[in-house]
Amino acid sequence: MNTHQFNDRTVSVVVGGHTGIGRAVAQALAERPGRVEVVSRRNGLDLADERAIATYFERLGPIDHLVITAGSAAPGGKLGEVDIDAAKAAFDIKFWGTVTAAREAAKHLRSGGTITLTSGFLSRRATAGTYVKTAMNAALEAVAKVLAKELAPLRVNVVSPGLTDTEAYAAMSHEARHAMLESAATHLPARRHGRAKDVANGYLYAIDNPFMTGAIIDIDGGAQIG
Numbered sequence: 001m002n003t004h005q006f007n008d009r010t011v012s013v014v015v016g017g018h019t020g021i022g023r024a025v026a027q028a029l030a031e032r033p034g035r036v037e038v039v040s041r042r043n044g045l046d047l048a049d050e051r052a053i054a055t056y057f058e059r060l061g062p063i064d065h066l067v068i069t070a071g072s073a074a075p076g077g078k079l080g081e082v083d084i085d086a087a088k089a090a091f092d093i094k095f096w097g098t099v100t101a102a103r104e105a106a107k108h109l110r111s112g113g114t115i116t117l118t119s120g121f122l123s124r125r126a127t128a129g130t131y132v133k134t135a136m137n138a139a140l141e142a143v144a145k146v147l148a149k150e151l152a153p154l155r156v157n158v159v160s161p162g163l164t165d166t167e168a169y170a171a172m173s174h175e176a177r178h179a180m181l182e183s184a185a186t187h188l189p190a191r192r193h194g195r196a197k198d199v200a201n202g203y204l205y206a207i208d209n210p211f212m213t214g215a216i217i218d219i220d221g222g223a224q225i226g
């Protein structure tokens with residue numbers, strides 16, 4: 001593995017790294033040499049703002065690793081129930097925001113650099129009432145493979161989390177959140193729900209493994225097979 005390639009000049013950026021999975025990635029990277037930049041709306045970077053993304057990366061200068069975990073929100077519901085404007089807004093952030101950030105970061109990525117995106121288990125697990133997340137995550141997985149070719153030898157990978165206990169579910173009641181997590185732990189082959197740290201390990205693996213690009217790393221407790 002390439003952890004030794006981290007040095008005092010290494011710059012890693014985690015978009016969405018203030019909470020949840022992104023925070024766990026940022027914390028793990030912070031234990032290595034170099035600098036970790038954590039950005040999201042709360043410190044001024046909105047993935048819905050194309051110009052702001054370009055300006056951010058221009059000002060930052062050369063970077064080594066980009067991780068994007070931003071944009072967990074998307075409307076649920078079946079075909080006849082989803083508000084298309086809300087679905088488009090979700091796409092604007094998670095899909096187009098990710099693509100824009102990858103494009104702008106790629107201009108500044110140093111040799112040996114990596115981009116690691118985030119999809120989600122619904123990308124390939126057909127589940128009624130989730131088509132917006134399915135479409136967004138499947139689109140990101142497909143695009144990442146194309147980017148891995150276009151940007152080579154920079155490496156581009158995707159981590160696909162399963163149900164993971166994070167701030168993404170903060171709006172739920174304690175009871176509903178607990179029931180959802182318990183149900184996952186009962187039904188998933190791994191017999192547990194995800195913790196942010198479980199999933200964060202996938203990003204580190206993608207960053208460190210010099211032979212890995214165009215890959216989708218499922219860390220979902222077996223959701224694709226369960």
Ligand SMILES: NC(=O)c1ccc[n+]([C@@H]2O[C@H](COP(=O)([O-])OP(=O)(O)OC[C@H]3O[C@@H](n4cnc5c(N)ncnc54)[C@H](OP(=O)(O)O)[C@@H]3O)[C@@H](O)[C@H]2O)c1
Nearest residue numbers: 016020021040041042046047070071072120163164166168
């Ligand atoms: N948790 C799960 O069960 C699960 C399952 C499958 C896939 N995933 C995926 O994993 C990723 C991380 O999810 P998570 O559970 O860690 O969610 P989270 O805790 O809600 O984190 C998402 C982060 O995205 C940032 N964000 C939201 N909108 C943004 C915007 N417009 N511009 C910039 N940053 C924005 C938020 O910070 P600000 O509010 O400061 O902007 C937040 O810190 C997401 O892509 C999610 O879809 C999660």
